[in-house]
Amino acid sequence: MSPPLLTIEDVAVELPTPRGDLRAVDHVDLSLEPGRTLGIVGESGCGKTMLSRAILQLLPKKAKLSGRVMFDGRDLVRLAPESLRRLRARDLAVVFQDPMTSLNPVLTIGTQLMETIQEHLELDVPAARKRSIELLAAVGIPAPEQRLAQYPHQCSGGMRQRIAIAIALSCEPKLLIADEPTTALDVTIQAQILDLLAREQRRRHMAMIIITHDLGVVAGRADEVAVMYAGRVVERAPTQALFKRMHMPYTEALLAAIPKLETAPHTPLPAISGRPPDPTRPLKGCSFAPRCRYAAGRCHAAKPELKSAEISGHLYACFHPIQMAEGMSA
Amino acid sequence: MTQLAVRDAPLLNVDNLVVEYGLGNKVVHAVSGVSLHVARRETLGLVGESGCGKSTLGRAVLQLRRAKSGRVLFDGEDLTAMEGEALRKMRRRVQLIFQDPIASLNPRRRIGDIVAEPLIIAGVKDAAERKRRVIEVLAAVGLDPDLVAGRLPHEFSGGQCQRICIARALVLNPEFVVCDEPVSALDVSIRAQILNLLEEMKARFGLTLLFIAHDLAVVKAVSDRVAVMYLGRLCEVAPSEQLFARPAHPYTALLLQAIPVPDPDVRPPESVAIGEPPSPIAPPSGCRFRTRCPRADQQCSAEIPELREVAPGQLAACHHPLA
Numbered sequence: 001m002s003p004p005l006l007t008i009e010d011v012a013v014e015l016p017t018p019r020g021d022l023r024a025v026d027h028v029d030l031s032l033e034p035g036r037t038l039g040i041v042g043e044s045g046c047g048k049t050m051l052s053r054a055i056l057q058l059l060p061k062k063a064k065l066s067g068r069v070m071f072d073g074r075d076l077v078r079l080a081p082e083s084l085r086r087l088r089a090r091d092l093a094v095v096f097q098d099p100m101t102s103l104n105p106v107l108t109i110g111t112q113l114m115e116t117i118q119e120h121l122e123l124d125v126p127a128a129r130k131r132s133i134e135l136l137a138a139v140g141i142p143a144p145e146q147r148l149a150q151y152p153h154q155c156s157g158g159m160r161q162r163i164a165i166a167i168a169l170s171c172e173p174k175l176l177i178a179d180e181p182t183t184a185l186d187v188t189i190q191a192q193i194l195d196l197l198a199r200e201q202r203r204r205h206m207a208m209i210i211i212t213h214d215l216g217v218v219a220g221r222a223d224e225v226a227v228m229y230a231g232r233v234v235e236r237a238p239t240q241a242l243f244k245r246m247h248m249p250y251t252e253a254l255l256a257a258i259p260k261l262e263t264a265p266h267t268p269l270p271a272i273s274g275r276p277p278d279p280t281r282p283l284k285g286c287s288f289a290p291r292c293r294y295a296a297g298r299c300h301a302a303k304p305e306l307k308s309a310e311i312s313g314h315l316y317a318c319f320h321p322i323q324m325a326e327g328m329s330a
Numbered sequence: 331m332t333q334l335a336v337r338d339a340p341l342l343n344v345d346n347l348v349v350e351y352g353l354g355n356k357v358v359h360a361v362s363g364v365s366l367h368v369a370r371r372e373t374l375g376l377v378g379e380s381g382c383g384k385s386t387l388g389r390a391v392l393q394l395r396r397a398k399s400g401r402v403l404f405d406g407e408d409l410t411a412m413e414g415e416a417l418r419k420m421r422r423r424v425q426l427i428f429q430d431p432i433a434s435l436n437p438r439r440r441i442g443d444i445v446a447e448p449l450i451i452a453g454v455k456d457a458a459e460r461k462r463r464v465i466e467v468l469a470a471v472g473l474d475p476d477l478v479a480g481r482l483p484h485e486f487s488g489g490q491c492q493r494i495c496i497a498r499a500l501v502l503n504p505e506f507v508v509c510d511e512p513v514s515a516l517d518v519s520i521r522a523q524i525l526n527l528l529e530e531m532k533a534r535f536g537l538t539l540l541f542i543a544h545d546l547a548v549v550k551a552v553s554d555r556v557a558v559m560y561l562g563r564l565c566e567v568a569p570s571e572q573l574f575a576r577p578a579h580p581y582t583a584l585l586l587q588a589i590p591v592p593d594p595d596v597r598p599p600e601s602v603a604i605g606e607p608p609s610p611i612a613p614p615s616g617c618r619f620r621t622r623c624p625r626a627d628q629q630c631s632a633e634i635p636e637l638r639e640v641a642p643g644q645l646a647a648c649h650h651p652l653a
Contacts, residue, residue: 043517043518043519044517158606186379187379187545187588187589188379188584188588213518214518214590214592215592216591216592219590219591220590220591220594220596220597239594240594243592243595254518255592257519257521257522258522259547259548259551261546261547261574261589263551264571265550265552265570266552266554269522269525269526269551270522271522271523272519272522272523275487291519
C-alpha cells in the first residue's frame with residue numbers, strides 16, 4: 001500500500017458561541033491513500049463539514065483548531081497563508097453542495113475557469129481558453145465554447161455543479177473534497193454527477209473525500225467509510241465490511257431508518273428516537289447512548305475509544321458492539 | 331345515486347387541470363392537463379423531480395394557485411368555482427404541510443398560539459375549547475403541551491418544528507391533507523420519526539393524503555398508489571407495489587434506477603439518464619419525456635400519449651410502454 005496522501009491526527013475544532021464553546025470536531029484521526037475514495041457519513045451537525053473545512057484550512061476565523069493535518073508531507077495547520085493558497089486549488093480542490101453560491105454570479109463561466117488555470121498553471125490566455133473548453137467537454141457540458149461566455153444563472157443546477165467540478169479539476173488536484181456534491185440536485189442528475197466524479201477520479205488517479213448524509217451515495221462509490229456522530233468518528237471500515245457487518249449501533253440504526261424500495265408500503269420505519277446531543281453540552285459517556293437501544297451503565301459514564309475489529313482497518317467506538325462474531329449479535 | 335355510491339366516490343377528483351405562470355412575456359407550463367383522483371382514506375404519492383409541477387399541482391388543489399382550466403372536485407363540490415367565504419369554509423377540511431418546517435412557523439409567536447390560530451380563523455370563540463383542542467393535538471404529535479405551548483419556534487429542532495406544523499394542520503380535524511415534501515429538509519433519523527407520525531395520524535384521524543416528494547423510497551413507504559409526474563404531465567399512476575415492481579413508463583424506470591442503494595454489492599448503473607429535463611417554458615412536442623427517452627421515435631414527437639390502462643389499476647402515458 002502506498003503511503004497516505006492525507007493524514008489527520010487528533011484534529012479537534014471548537015467554535016465559540018454565546019452558550020459556550022461548541023465542539024464541532026472531537027479528536028478525529030483519518031488517513032487516505034492516493035487514488036482512493038473515503039466517504040464521510042453523518043447527519044447535520046455531526047461535524048463532517050467542519051472536518052472538511054479543517055483539512056482545507058477554511059475554518060471560520062474564531063474557530064480553534066488543534067491536531068495535525070498532514071497533506072503530501074506538509075502540515076497544513078502550520079503552513080504560511082501564501083503557500084496554503086498555492087496548494088489549494090492546485091493540489092487540494094473542493095466542490096461544495098450548492099453550485100449557485102460557489103460560483104461567482106457576476107463573472108462568466110469562462111472568466112472563472114480561466115482565472116484558476118492562468119493563476120495556478122501559468123498558461124497564457126489562448127492556452128487557458130483551450131484548456132477550459134477541454135475541461136467543460138470532459139465534465140459533459142454540450143457546446144463548451146458557447147458556455148464560456150455565459151453566466152451561472154443561465155445554467156441549470158446540474159450544469160453549474162459540472163462547472164464547479166471542472167474548476168476543481170482544472171489544476172489536476174491530488175485530493176478532491178466533495179461536500180454533499182449532489183444534495184441540491186435531482187436524483188437523475190445526482191447519478192450523472194456521481195458517475196462523473198468517479199470517472200475523473202479513476203482517470204486522474206486522484207484521492208477523493210465524499211461527504212454526505214446519504215449512506216446510499218457512499219455504498220457503491222467509496223473504498224472506505226467513516227461514520228460520524230456528534231463530532232467523532234464512531235465507526236470506520238472498508239465499505240464492504242461496514243455494510244456487511246457493522247459494529248456500531250448508530251450505523252445500524254442509521255441504515256435501518258432509511259426507507260427501502262423493497263419494503264412494502266405502510267411498514268413502520270425503525271426510527272431512532274430522540275435527537276443528537278447539544279454540542280455545547282458534551283456528554284460524559286458515549287454521545288449516542290441516550291438514543292441507543294443497547295446502552296447500559298458504562299455507556300453513560302465513559303467515552304468508548306475507537307478500537308480495532310477482527311477485520312484490519314475496521315474500527316468502532318462502542319462498549320456493546322453488535323454482530324461481533326459469525327451468527328451472534330450482542 | 332345511492333348512499334353507498336356517494337361514500338365510494340373519490341374524496342378528491344382532479345379533472346384535466348391546467349396551471350400556467352407568466353414569466354415576462356413567456357408562459358411556464360407548470361401543470362398541463364392532469365387528471366387524478368384520491369379515494370377516501372387513501373394516500374396518493376406524487377413524485378417527480380424539481381420543476382415538474384408537483385408542488386404547483388398540490389397548491390392548485392387547495393386553490394392557493396388558481397387553475398387556468400380544469401376542475402378540482404372535493405367531496406363532489408368544485409373548488410375552482412368557489413370564492414370568498416365558501417372557499418374559506420371548505421379550507422377547514424383541507425390542510426397543507428410544507429417542506430421547510432422552520433420557515434413555515436412565525437418566529438415571534440408562541441407554539442400554543444400558532445397551533446390555536448386555525449381555530450380562531452375557523453371561528454371557535456370559546457378560549458377553553460381552543461386550549462383543550464391545542465393540548466390534545468400537541469400530545470397527539472408526540473409533544474408535551476405543558477413544555478412546548480409557551481415556547482418560540484427557535485427553541486425547537488427541525489423535526490420538532492415539523493411536529494408542530496403537523497399539529498397545526500390537524501387541529502381543525504381536516505379530512506384531506508396535502509403534504510408537500512414534508513421530510514426532505516430533515517435528517518435520516520428524524521425523517522423516519524416524522525413518516526411514522528404521519529402514518530399514525532392518518533390512521534387515528536381517518537385522513538386522506540396527497541403526499542408530494544421527490545424521493546421514491548419515501549413515497550413508497552407511505553403511499554397506497556403513486557403518481558409519477560414529469561414536466562407538467564402525469565407519466566404513470568399505479569398501486570405502489572406494482573409501480574415499483576413493474577414500472578410501465580420509461581421515466582419511472584429511469585427514476586428507479588437512479589436511486590443510490592445503500593448496499594455496496596449493488597453496483598451503481600453507469601449514466602442511466604440522458605441529459606437534463608427541458609424547460610417548462612418550451613416543453614417538447616408530443617411526449618414531454620421523449621428528449622431523454624431511450625425508446626422515443628417519430629410517434630412520440632408527433633402525438634401526445636394519453637394515460638391509459640396498461641395493467642389492472644396501472645395507467646401509463648406512453649406510446650411504447652415497458653412490458
